[in-house]
Amino acid sequence: DGGITQSPKYLFRKExxxxxxxxxxxxxxxxxxxxRQDPGQGLRLIYYSxxxxxxxxxxxxxxxxxxxxxxxxxxxxxxxxQKNPTAFYLCARSKGPGIGANVLTFGAGSRLTxx
Amino acid sequence: xxxxxxxxDQVNVAEGNPLTVKCTYSVSGNPYLFWYVQYPNRGLQFLLxxxxxxxLVKGSYGFEAEFNKSQTSFHLKKPSxxxxxxxxxxxxxxxxxxxxxxxxFGTGTxxxxxx
Numbered sequence: 001d002g003g004i005t006q007s008p009k010y011l012f013r014k015e016x017x018x019x020x021x022x023x024x025x026x027x028x029x030x031x032x033x034x035x036r037q038d039p040g041q042g043l044r045l046i047y048y049s050x051x052x053x054x055x056x057x058x059x060x061x062x063x064x065x066x067x068x069x070x071x072x073x074x075x076x077x078x079x080x081x082q083k084n085p086t087a088f089y090l091c092a093r094s095k096g097p098g099i100g101a102n103v104l105t106f107g108a109g110s111r112l113t114x115x
Numbered sequence: 116x117x118x119x120x121x122x123x124d125q126v127n128v129a130e131g132n133p134l135t136v137k138c139t140y141s142v143s144g145n146p147y148l149f150w151y152v153q154y155p156n157r158g159l160q161f162l163l164x165x166x167x168x169x170x171l172v173k174g175s176y177g178f179e180a181e182f183n184k185s186q187t188s189f190h191l192k193k194p195s196x197x198x199x200x201x202x203x204x205x206x207x208x209x210x211x212x213x214x215x216x217x218x219x220f221g222t223g224t225x226x227x228x229x230x
Contacts, residue, residue, distance in 0.1 A: 042222040050215045106158030
């Protein structure tokens with residue numbers, strides 16, 4: 001799994017419900033990211049975090065929230081405010097911002113379907 | 116803002132023939148460019164990156180990419196395609212935001228290799 005684990009792999013949610021996607025990494029890396037993937041739109045950045053207790057909004061943060069209480073964990077909550085939450089969600093890690101051109105390593109993804 | 120464009124939604128190649136997947140970039144300053152591959156229902160896997168130096172970058176699985184500054188391109192190539200190369204390919208560029216860095220992805224190109 002490249003040292004990064006996402007769960008669950010598949011998730012179904014009713015409209016109006018919040019849902020939390022888990023992302024855990026075991027390589028002591030500083031930076032973690034959440035991307036959303038939709039057909040024909042590539043990957044769009046939701047949130048990212050470079051250090052514990054700090055995170056920044058990406059390009060499409062509305063309707064999402066994150067926390068970074070521990071270095072190894074970066075959960076994403078898809079709230080009921082997110083208008084179109086059905087998508088494939090990808091979490092990634094990298095060593096950190098100051099080390100050249102960092103390679104992102106991705107988890108296997110979580111597919112969320114709103115019923 | 117930095118960006119990359121992948122002008123082809125799909126590329127079809129016969130096995131054994133050379134393949135090219137196109138990517139153009141728009142950046143201020145020196146570009147840090149990446150190629151990733153995604154197999155169905157999986158996360159993205161890193162193929163190669165260009166930071167500086169040789170314009171021809173070699174990566175995983177026999178892939179290579181040519182950086183062309185005058186044409187602002189970073190096309191992915193392979194001399195002889197395999198059916199197993201069929202996947203979704205993403206070009207990406209690194210962006211610096213304050214003290215953080217993040218990747219901005221293109222919309223992806225689906226490569227179909229047939230016998």
